[in-house]
Amino acid sequence: EVQLVESGGGLVQTGGSLRLSCAASGFSLDDYAIGWFRQAPGKEREGVSCIARRTGVTMYADSVKGRFTISIDNAKNTVYLQMNSLEPEDTAVYYCAAERTVYPGLMPWSYEYWGQGTRVGVSS
Numbered sequence: 001e002v003q004l005v006e007s008g009g010g011l012v013q014t015g016g017s018l019r020l021s022c023a024a025s026g027f028s029l030d031d032y033a034i035g036w037f038r039q040a041p042g043k044e045r046e047g048v049s050c051i052a053r054r055t056g057v058t059m060y061a062d063s064v065k066g067r068f069t070i071s072i073d074n075a076k077n078t079v080y081l082q083m084n085s086l087e088p089e090d091t092a093v094y095y096c097a098a099e100r101t102v103y104p105g106l107m108p109w110s111y112e113y114w115g116q117g118t119r120v121g122v123s124s
Helices: none
Strands: 003-007 010-013 018-025 033-039 046-051 056-062 068-073 078-083 092-099 117-123
Touching: 003 092, 018 033, 018 092, 018 117, 033 078, 046 068, 046 078, 056 068, 078 092
Parallel strands: 010 117
Antiparallel strands: 003 018, 018 078, 033 046, 033 092, 046 056, 068 078, 092 117
């Protein structure tokens, strides 16, 4: 059974940091890319970052470049999203998702499996 479990969300002040985790099970990260997405109240879900272990491909939305870093812990089958210099505009529910590809993108509709989400709040 494919499972994606996010954790690490919370409430921080502007300029703070959080590290989100996405624990993957039931499939191989050699065959599936992992993407991080977020959805703020009243807004559409948007792609934040993605990574494919086999090819090493990573992508970031322009709004988070230079602040967020995606990485994989192979031993734990876990994908992390390190978020630094957080801004109130980063407030959202963050989801990780899996797509069977080694060349991923940031379009939500191409991802097959989704986690339950973890909430991130950034106060000004």
